[in-house]
Amino acid sequence: MTPGLKTPVSLLESLSRRALYALIALWAVIALGTFTGMDEVVQDLVFNKSSHAWMVSKDNVLARVVFYDGPKVGIIITAVLLLVFWCKRPPRLASKLRPGPESVWAALVVLVATVTSVAAVKAVSNIHCPLASDRYGGDVPHHRLFEKPAKDNEPVRRGRCFPAGHASGGFGLVGLVWLVRGARRRRLVLCAALGLGCWMGGYQMAKGAHYLSHTLVTALWACGLSWSLGCWVATRRMVVVRRKRRGNLFLP
Numbered sequence: 001m002t003p004g005l006k007t008p009v010s011l012l013e014s015l016s017r018r019a020l021y022a023l024i025a026l027w028a029v030i031a032l033g034t035f036t037g038m039d040e041v042v043q044d045l046v047f048n049k050s051s052h053a054w055m056v057s058k059d060n061v062l063a064r065v066v067f068y069d070g071p072k073v074g075i076i077i078t079a080v081l082l083l084v085f086w087c088k089r090p091p092r093l094a095s096k097l098r099p100g101p102e103s104v105w106a107a108l109v110v111l112v113a114t115v116t117s118v119a120a121v122k123a124v125s126n127i128h129c130p131l132a133s134d135r136y137g138g139d140v141p142h143h144r145l146f147e148k149p150a151k152d153n154e155p156v157r158r159g160r161c162f163p164a165g166h167a168s169g170g171f172g173l174v175g176l177v178w179l180v181r182g183a184r185r186r187r188l189v190l191c192a193a194l195g196l197g198c199w200m201g202g203y204q205m206a207k208g209a210h211y212l213s214h215t216l217v218t219a220l221w222a223c224g225l226s227w228s229l230g231c232w233v234a235t236r237r238m239v240v241v242r243r244k245r246r247g248n249l250f251l252p
Helices: 008-035 038-045 061-087 101-125 166-178 183-206 212-246
Strands: none
Touching: 008 038, 008 212, 038 212, 061 101, 061 166, 061 183, 101 166, 101 212, 166 183, 166 212, 183 212
């Protein structure tokens, strides 16, 4: 997520570009979900039209533990450990973790901000899940992501399905890249966080709880938040460097 060792200026430029790319990609996904059949093509693959059943049943206890409850518990434990590390960092991990509480704070903020912001948008987006659509046996007239339904065909109840809330916890862990040292470790952390988000989001799609665009938007939003926070951290570093050069570190 953050390339090699860079000066604060070059780091700020790199992160700014990445945050911008994430925003552009996010809007591109929204456009594809609204004006193309991308979501329907993918969702049709996990829905059996003859039996009117999803690939994964919501009553499958093992799948729920592996894809839903288990990852949620792991994310909560991760958040608690971040709080512990914020207070006291284990000496054995000092060589692998970045110095100072700022990196722990950044990782925690990305996780919390991703989950809470996605939940807030879900509450007002008024977008339904696939299983509610009459295309997949539901009672809500089918329409694409932000496609406006006809006045005589509007849903009688509000939807709360966009973006993907369950996967936001997994994708929110992309902020852990600010906690580790070394480009290789950061790439591994980034891949692990995105992989966990896809693991959780894929399960929701397989049981009709989300479309592909819902999951992709959450992933891009989490990355954008992390890179944007990185821009703020890089800006702070620039200020500190300039103060040190002036020999006046404690001046406002």
